[in-house]
Amino acid sequence: DAGVTQSPTHLIKTRGQQVTLRCSPKSGHDTVSWYQQALGQGPQFIFQYYEEEERQRGNFPDRFSGHQFPNYSSELNVNALLLGDSALYLCASSLVGVVDTEAFFGQGTRLTVV
Amino acid sequence: DQQVKQNSPSLSVQEGRISILNCDYTNSMFDYFLWYKKYPAEGPTFLISISSIKDKNEDGRFTVFLNKSAKHLSLHIVPSQPGDSAVYFCAASARVGGAQKLVFGQGTRLTINP
Numbered sequence: 001d002a003g004v005t006q007s008p009t010h011l012i013k014t015r016g017q018q019v020t021l022r023c024s025p026k027s028g029h030d031t032v033s034w035y036q037q038a039l040g041q042g043p044q045f046i047f048q049y050y051e052e053e054e055r056q057r058g059n060f061p062d063r064f065s066g067h068q069f070p071n072y073s074s075e076l077n078v079n080a081l082l083l084g085d086s087a088l089y090l091c092a093s094s095l096v097g098v099v100d101t102e103a104f105f106g107q108g109t110r111l112t113v114v
Numbered sequence: 115d116q117q118v119k120q121n122s123p124s125l126s127v128q129e130g131r132i133s134i135l136n137c138d139y140t141n142s143m144f145d146y147f148l149w150y151k152k153y154p155a156e157g158p159t160f161l162i163s164i165s166s167i168k169d170k171n172e173d174g175r176f177t178v179f180l181n182k183s184a185k186h187l188s189l190h191i192v193p194s195q196p197g198d199s200a201v202y203f204c205a206a207s208a209r210v211g212g213a214q215k216l217v218f219g220q221g222t223r224l225t226i227n228p
Contacts, residue, residue: 004157006157033215033216035216035218040220040221041220041221042118042120042203042205042218042219042220042221043158043203043216043218044218045215045216045217048215056215058215090157090158092216094214102148102160102163103160103214103216104160105150105157105158105159106157107155107156107157108156108157
């Protein structure tokens, strides 16, 4: 049973560029959430996708956008990269409507903006 | 506004003894709490959880205690083993129309000394 997979694992981008990160949820899961983890901090919620729509959003600017495909996989896009966007980006999957259950995380994509 | 706080950035415990990790929260709407463990270069791995209707949940060496009046939870690991050395994140969830959004603490780095 494949868990949550993310690609790429590492990425270096230049300030001002755009980046796309990808996530495949755990088999059977239909909801994908994205988190940003800065160095020394806990993960912070960016947004959540279900049925190909953004359902919830955290306190992140519009430069952060996403997409969910019919097969439940998801992309996170960040435009006009800033040095402060350097972080570990985590994808988590879960099953909507199943209460009190854990979210499963991928290994993350380490983004470095130079 | 840090809704979930882990006030100890690090903790060092002797192998075989008890490890106690603490977490405080401020939002009364949180109704489900989780502990995740994270090794370097890996995503967070679910450890144990507790619903707000309970005050204790036990799974092998791991026990989570919830004190709702104090808005405090703790994770007890006994006996502690070298493989328990990792960063531990406390997370809280409030369901809004479906799948959960997790709010994380800053993490506590646990080191188990042989």
